[in-house]
Amino acid sequence: MEKNLNLNLKVWRQKNANDKGKFEEYKVNNISTDMSFLEMFDVLNDRLVTEDKEPIAFDHDCREGICGSCSMFINGQPHGPKQGVTTCQLHMRSFNDGDTIVVEPWRATAFPVIKDLVVDRSAFDRIISAGGFISINTGNAQDANAIPIPKDDADEAFAAAACIGCGACVAACKNASAMLFVSAKVSQFALLPQGQPERYQRVSEMVAQMDLEGFGACTNTGACSAECPKGISLTHIARMNRDFLVAGMSTNEK
Amino acid sequence: MTSKLDSKIPEGNLEQKWTKYRSTVPLVNPANKRSLEIIIVGSGLAGASAAASLAELGYKVKVFCFQDSARRAHSIAAQGGINAAKNYQNDGDSTYRLFYDTIKGGDYRAREANVYRLAEVSANIIDQSVASGVPFAREYGGLLSNRSFGGTQVQRTFYAAGQTGQQLLLGAYSGLQRQVGTGNVKMYARHEMLDVVTIDGKCRGIIARDLTTGKLERHFGHAVLLCSGGYGNVFFLSTNAMGSNVTAAWKAHKKGAMFANPCFTQIHPTCIPVSGDHQSKLTLMSESLRNDGRIWVPAKLEDALALREGRIKPNDIKEEDRDYYLERRYPAFGNLVPRDVASRAAKERCDAGYGVNKTGEAVFLDFAANTIRYGKIEANKKGMHNPTEEQVVAMGKAVVKEKYGNLFDMYQQITGVNPYEQPMMIYPAVHYTMGGLWVDYNLMTNIPGLYALGEANFSDHGANRLGASALMQGLADGYFVIPYTIGAYLSKEIMTKAISTDHEAFVEAEKNVQNTIDRLLSIKGSKTVDYYHKKLGLIIWNQCGMARNEAGLKKAISDVQALREEFWSNVKVPGSANGLNQELEKAGRVADFLELGELMCKDALERNESCGGHFREEYQTEEGEALRDDENYKYVAAWEYFAGNKWELHKEDLIYDNIKIAQRSYK
Numbered sequence: 015m016e017k018n019l020n021l022n023l024k025v026w027r028q029k030n031a032n033d034k035g036k037f038e039e040y041k042v043n044n045i046s047t048d049m050s051f052l053e054m055f056d057v058l059n060d061r062l063v064t065e066d067k068e069p070i071a072f073d074h075d076c077r078e079g080i081c082g083s084c085s086m087f088i089n090g091q092p093h094g095p096k097q098g099v100t101t102c103q104l105h106m107r108s109f110n111d112g113d114t115i116v117v118e119p120w121r122a123t124a125f126p127v128i129k130d131l132v133v134d135r136s137a138f139d140r141i142i143s144a145g146g147f148i149s150i151n152t153g154n155a156q157d158a159n160a161i162p163i164p165k166d167d168a169d170e171a172f173a174a175a176a177c178i179g180c181g182a183c184v185a186a187c188k189n190a191s192a193m194l195f196v197s198a199k200v201s202q203f204a205l206l207p208q209g210q211p212e213r214y215q216r217v218s219e220m221v222a223q224m225d226l227e228g229f230g231a232c233t234n235t236g237a238c239s240a241e242c243p244k245g246i247s248l249t250h251i252a253r254m255n256r257d258f259l260v261a262g263m264s265t266n267e268k
Numbered sequence: 269m270t271s272k273l274d275s276k277i278p279e280g281n282l283e284q285k286w287t288k289y290r291s292t293v294p295l296v297n298p299a300n301k302r303s304l305e306i307i308i309v310g311s312g313l314a315g316a317s318a319a320a321s322l323a324e325l326g327y328k329v330k331v332f333c334f335q336d337s338a339r340r341a342h343s344i345a346a347q348g349g350i351n352a353a354k355n356y357q358n359d360g361d362s363t364y365r366l367f368y369d370t371i372k373g374g375d376y377r378a379r380e381a382n383v384y385r386l387a388e389v390s391a392n393i394i395d396q397s398v399a400s401g402v403p404f405a406r407e408y409g410g411l412l413s414n415r416s417f418g419g420t421q422v423q424r425t426f427y428a429a430g431q432t433g434q435q436l437l438l439g440a441y442s443g444l445q446r447q448v449g450t451g452n453v454k455m456y457a458r459h460e461m462l463d464v465v466t467i468d469g470k471c472r473g474i475i476a477r478d479l480t481t482g483k484l485e486r487h488f489g490h491a492v493l494l495c496s497g498g499y500g501n502v503f504f505l506s507t508n509a510m511g512s513n514v515t516a517a518w519k520a521h522k523k524g525a526m527f528a529n530p531c532f533t534q535i536h537p538t539c540i541p542v543s544g545d546h547q548s549k550l551t552l553m554s555e556s557l558r559n560d561g562r563i564w565v566p567a568k569l570e571d572a573l574a575l576r577e578g579r580i581k582p583n584d585i586k587e588e589d590r591d592y593y594l595e596r597r598y599p600a601f602g603n604l605v606p607r608d609v610a611s612r613a614a615k616e617r618c619d620a621g622y623g624v625n626k627t628g629e630a631v632f633l634d635f636a637a638n639t640i641r642y643g644k645i646e647a648n649k650k651g652m653h654n655p656t657e658e659q660v661v662a663m664g665k666a667v668v669k670e671k672y673g674n675l676f677d678m679y680q681q682i683t684g685v686n687p688y689e690q691p692m693m694i695y696p697a698v699h700y701t702m703g704g705l706w707v708d709y710n711l712m713t714n715i716p717g718l719y720a721l722g723e724a725n726f727s728d729h730g731a732n733r734l735g736a737s738a739l740m741q742g743l744a745d746g747y748f749v750i751p752y753t754i755g756a757y758l759s760k761e762i763m764t765k766a767i768s769t770d771h772e773a774f775v776e777a778e779k780n781v782q783n784t785i786d787r788l789l790s791i792k793g794s795k796t797v798d799y800y801h802k803k804l805g806l807i808i809w810n811q812c813g814m815a816r817n818e819a820g821l822k823k824a825i826s827d828v829q830a831l832r833e834e835f836w837s838n839v840k841v842p843g844s845a846n847g848l849n850q851e852l853e854k855a856g857r858v859a860d861f862l863e864l865g866e867l868m869c870k871d872a873l874e875r876n877e878s879c880g881g882h883f884r885e886e887y888q889t890e891e892g893e894a895l896r897d898d899e900n901y902k903y904v905a906a907w908e909y910f911a912g913n914k915w916e917l918h919k920e921d922l923i924y925d926n927i928k929i930a931q932r933s934y935k
């Protein structure tokens with residue numbers, strides 16, 4: 015049943031990349047449990063504007079858990095306390111009356127803060143540009159049913175491709191490693207026949223770019239997968255590591 | 269036809285138009301392509317596929333989007349699927365049938381030649397996507413799987429669980445990023461286009477704002493492609509992403525591009541009902557659910573009342589006391605009637621008092637019957653001869669979970685109700701806009717050099733779009749149409765040197781953009797941007813939504829005018845223009861919606877007939893079905909803008925040589 019909550023928010027405020035930033039506290043009252051977390055922020059921002067204060071900047075767009083824009087670090091967890099959902103899908107019924115909620119941006123060297131809770135995740139796009147594709151020009155394709163793909167492989171490739179590029183894995187990791195994100199893309203293509211021709215080149219180039227962007231090393235803590243809203247599995251990291259080894263050996267041979 | 273509108277439809281048989289045209293359209297040689305610059309606004313299916321394809325051909329491309337990455341364009345949220353006339357199911361599908369279904373589904377208000385081309389290239393889209401690694405759903409034999417969608421009787425919809433848009437967009441995005449990597453595309457994320465620049469009647473570039481620094485930028489292009497999506501957010505509440513807006517198209521409109529059929533909006537029948545005033549957007553439950561779910565309301569008013577007051581539960585209502593109203597009214601198509609028909613039928617039942625939630629604006633979408641059917645099939649497969657009812661239900665639930673798991677989870681997350689146990693509650697919501705910038709066969713607007721692709725144009729869906737056809741159209745436009753048709757224009761531009769952005773037209777356009785921003789920031793009124801947006805949304809929803817009438821539309825026009833005036837004197841936009849300012853971004857978009865809203869009502873008022881999503885209460889049959897007037901309204905309404913929110917109507921007659929137009933019937 016719908017209830018109303020009174021809450022204390024501690025929100026990270028930072029004017030721009032150069033500002034040091036600090037927490038600010040806000041009381042919000044009469045928050046319906048039917049609201050989403052971002053709708054609660056809408057209510058707060060509406061009030062801040064009316065009070066002649068600067069509203070809190072945050073990224074969001076689809077509000078359905080699929081675009082990967084929203085990115086709040088809530089009470090020490092990316093996308094908050096509930097498993098398998100993004101910030102925009104988190105509903106206030108996951109909180110209790112009187113709770114204090116601490117909200118921060120993703121924190122990682124490779125994701126500099128732009129303002130308040132908004133960070134720059136363009137490093138992810140550059141990793142994809144380095145190799146996260148199949149090199150086929152428009153118009154070259156053969157009939158889609160020409161190569162049957164075992165359902166299990168197709169399903170697993172799909173499970174990897176479900177990554178929304180939100181960056182929660184990086185935010186969750188004490189090393190700010192991007193392994194889960196990169197491995198999901200590597201794995202998707204490694205599982206499909208279409209991805210084979212560039213398989214090993216792809217993994218080398220994506221990993222090289224990942225290192226260049228300043229993401230940390232992976233020490234297998236598994237925090238990434240535990241916090242991933244799409245449940246991207248650690249097996250993709252294992253698959254990527256294997257492919258990376260093979261890629262290294264074949265380069266040596268040349 | 270007014271001389272200003274030349275649709276440039278090639279001569280010849282319908283089946284041959286595109287093949288012939290494609291083989292004779294002037295080409296640009298590779299060396300010249302390198303010096304031709306193309307600006308693409310939008311990185312959704314239309315923009316990303318166009319950008320990748322044009323860059324592969326050798327053009328210099330710049331892509332703009334307002335999100336922080338091209339991958340987040342609104343196309344990412346499409347759920348159910350994409351149509352293609354592959355006939356993999358051997359169930360009678362063909363290019364002609366897809367063409368026919370689309371024209372009929374659009375209630376005979378789309379162009380034959382464009383739609384036929386769309387159906388023709390549809391099969392290539394699936395090939396292209398699979399080749400770029402899109403993991404569509406497959407059968408155990410390893411071949412692609414299909415499902416049914418509304419408005420058709422064949423299975424031609426390809427899908428990837430409930431995330432088809434995501435997978436298709438990521439496919440197109442990877443092609444785009446590949447070109448970014450090679451340097452053929454320069455990507456401008458977190459940039460918003462705020463005007464087009466025209467010189468001597470041709471489109472020559474844009475003004476964009478870097479949303480991070482707040483700086484205005486001038487960009488030159490030999491051609492500009494607007495792939496900026498639809499304008500459903502004029503209603504405030506819609507299934508569109510929060511940022512979806514009309515600004516790019518509207519600025520082009522104000523520079524002379526005609527806006528076609530603005531009143532043709534699609535209200536989707538299966539969305540999660542509104543829960544309260546805090547609501548910021550509405551969530552779609554994919555149409556694919558109508559494939560397996562049955563829609564009903566109680567047959568008795570007292571049962572509906574008891575449900576609303578929480579005295580009984582849906583499962584307490586006996587089978588014979590349920591009204592499966594779509595199956596009753598439309599036995600041939602049943603739950604699979606097109607969206608406009610399904611939405612109006614839901615509204616009709618709710619208006620008559622049969623709504624099932626506390627607001628009285630909801631109907632049931634029930635999976636119980638199909639859960640049992642699936643359970644029985646599973647039992648057979650497993651050789652179980654006398655399964656218990658629980659076993660059947662459990663196995664059936666597993667099948668439903670496999671097919672729609674993510675949608676069911678989403679429903680539960682939002683409503684707190686478990687849809688495996690209780691029927692879902694749904695109600696229609698704004699979803700898609702068939703109207704958009706007028707374009708010719710080449711996808712060029714009436715401004716030379718300015719194109720519109722994807723949902724931003726008006727071209728293929730007439731007065732109602734069939735499910736799974738927007739993804740098809742976006743990718744058809746970007747992958748397979750524009751790479752050819754742009755040659756018709758650019759082949760004549762090879763001598764045009766890049767124009768300096770110091771040209772007075774750029775200076776002037778930038779100054780105007782700056783003035784608008786300054787004005788918004790200087791009002792310092794007392795009401796927030798959202799306040800005005802919500803008010804506008806209510807006006808349009810009530811008067812220009814699922815049902816419209818003359819008096820209501822006239823009132824809406826004056827209400828919107830008054831609201832616009834108030835906005836410009838009392839809106840409060842905090843902060844400054846130097847840096848990220850999300851309230852300022854919203855304010856600019858709502859300012860444009862406040863003008864578009866008026867034009868939508870004007871268009872609806874002018875169209876004295878009912879067709880597709882446009883239902884004028886004055887024009888209906890005795891049974892309450894839409895009454896079209898082909899004699900007087902078989903045209904595209906293209907509106908030309910004049911300063912001070914004045915418009916002139918131009919008509920493009922629609923000619924049907926290949927299809928016999930008839931009253932649309934799904935009975």
Ligand SMILES: Cc1cc2nc3c(=O)[nH]c(=O)nc-3n(C[C@H](O)[C@H](O)[C@H](O)COP(=O)(O)OP(=O)(O)OC[C@H]3O[C@@H](n4cnc5c(N)ncnc54)[C@H](O)[C@@H]3O)c2cc1C
Nearest residue numbers: 310311312313314334343348349461497722723736738739
């Ligand atoms: C919830 C939902 C589910 C859907 N499901 C289906 C489905 O199953 N099947 C189907 O066929 N269709 C579906 N649709 C419809 C379909 O998703 C859209 O019509 C289609 O994706 C639109 O694609 P597009 O490329 O035209 O525009 P969009 O994907 O909307 O992209 C617009 C782009 O333009 C950019 N942009 C806009 N304005 C500016 C500006 N001023 N400056 C810079 N950039 C700008 C944006 O950043 C974005 O990149 C669905 C729609 C919704 C809302």
Ligand code: SF4
Nearest residue numbers: 177178180181183242
């Ligand atoms: S792997 Fe998971 S957490 Fe990381 S970007 Fe993808 S969806 Fe987000």
Ligand code: FES
Nearest residue numbers: 075077082084102
């Ligand atoms: S806003 Fe799109 S995933 Fe949250």
